[in-house]
Amino acid sequence: MPASSSAPASSPALPGLSHRQSEFSFSVGTRLTETCSPSDAQVDANGGAFLGRTGTITTPHGTIQTPAFIAVGTKATVKAVLPESIAELGAQAVLANAYHLYLQPGPEILDAAGGLGAFMNWSGPTFTDSGGFQVMSLGSGFKKVIDMKNVDSSGPDDAVAPGKERLAHIDDDGVWFKSHLNGDRHRFSPEISMQVQHQIGADIMFAFDELTTLQNSRAYQEESLERTRLWALRCLTEHASLTASRVGKPYQALFGVIQGAQYEDLRRKACQDLGAMPFDGYGIGGALEKENLGTIVRWCNEELPEDKPRHLLGISEPDDIFTAIENGADTFDCVSPTRVARNSAFYTPFGRFNLSGARYKTDFGPLQDGCDCYTCVNYSRAYIHHLFKAKEMISATLISIHNERFVVKMVDDARLAIESGDFFEFKAETLGRYYS
Structure with missing residues (x-):
């Protein structure tokens, strides 16, 4: 469906969720433009005003002073490093992957252990991403979303990277995919993603979304954006139901994920649509051309609610980090x-x-x-x-x-x-x- 003709975003009725949301908060500290005076040339080079800020994210397992780099512990471990060592080196939070933990050891194991943090002996805040990147990777074979290589944007929307097999198939209800471990067939939907992430028990979760590639056509980007919008509404509804039913569990914040690839109108529309929904924060995702990273982050943060945290998914190069910070990203992660x-x-x-x-x-x-x-x-x-x-x-x-x-x-x-x-x-x- 073209972006211009999609129905306006409407929030589902979520009784009781707003009360629990008070257990998670974000406060803005110092804005970059309050302490620094960039020149007109710097503003012009940036393409617009600088939106960087400091802040504090408060979760049931502690606070995160932002901007902050979030260490990636994909399978409930930062590879080769003890959780105690991660704490000692100053990391404030870790991010695990719902797709990988769903396959092994299974979300019910983490739930029985008391959640991700207890399972891996990490006492601080935790994140889980929804598995959207893995769906894209299984479907297209691409392993990076920033500055993708070997991309022919004139090719078909269902193209895969050279030498790769398509292991995921997307429809409007969800995704069928084959396990990379044993080839078993699995189904993910917004509801299943929420159920899995609630069992994993991270402080911050991400809504299930479709991550497109730079390979995809403009028409497919529009179709996918509408699919992600509808999935966001379904995630919120399931999140509210699970929050109400899992009595005694710490509140888990839910972030909506902004897509739209390199298109300004699609990015702004996604931010307006999801920004009107009762998410606790937002993830800026999707395929990005490295040279447009700052511009895309700025587009998004000009539209997103200022009182909600913004997480940029998957960056760690120094130049990308500074670009993200000065354009308003609060947290980011990378392996x-x-x-x-x-x-x-x-x-x-x-x-x-x-x-x-x-x-x-x-x-x-x-x-x-x-x-x-x-x-x-x-x-x-x-x-x-x-x-x-x-x-x-x-x-x-x-x-x-x-x-x-x-x-x-x-x-x-x-x-x-x-x-x-x-x-x-x-x-x-x-x-x-x-x-x-």
Whole structure:
């Protein structure tokens, strides 16, 4: 259905939900434009006003000072890193994946354990995404949503990435997909996604949505946007029912997910539609061209309610993080810090380097001079280089700790820079050094 002809959004009757929603809150702290005075040239280069801000998200399991990077623990673990280590390096929250936990060990196991946090021995706030990205990935074979490669936008809407098999099929009611573990056939719908996420028990959940790719035509993007709007209403209805029936459980916040790909009118329409619904916050999702990231985030945040938090799904490169922050994203997540660590890559203020190089064999300094993480305080580049060459599992653990700390601290410092009034200077210094 074309965006211009879809019915106006209407919120379902959700008796009792508003009372429970008071257990979750967000408050704006300092706005970027209150402490910094960007030049006209900076505003023009950004394409519009800067919407960055600090804030506080309050959940039943603690607070999150924003902007904040959320560590990804896809299967109830940040790969190769103990939950205690994630807390020690300063991460405020972790995000797990509903699709993966649904398949293994099953949401009923997490429910019986007391929820995601209790199951993985993490006492802080938790997120679960809805599985929408996995549906897209199973359906199209694409593994990234930012700056997709090998995309021919003139191709058919049901095209798949080269060498991939379509494992998911979408209809207006939901999705059929094959398990990547054993090939079993499963059904996900907005209602099932809510049931699964309520059992998993995270503090913040995301509504089930259809994530399109840059491959899809404008006509399909419009059709998909309407499908996601209707699914959002169904998610809210099921969420209210489950919240009422699961007496004694902590309140779980529900975020609506904004789609619309690279189209301004579709993004703004999605924000207006879902912004009128009683969500606790919003996720900005979908396929993005890297060069348009800031523009798309700004479009969305110009429309979304200012008193609700906004989470940008799936970014961790320093330039993307600063772009997201200054355009109003409050939280974001990505698997990249631990994924690259497993291939011996480590972050420094001067860029990303690969520890497998021979020059590190006798380098007895830390991964990063001055870094306060457990790895840098206790181990040398030479030792971790040896661990990788010897294929010892602890090698990935040590670099993952450092990489997570690097990104978490960079975002923490950006938050402090907004409050102190030197955000743009901090951004220029950080990115100038990192990409030099």
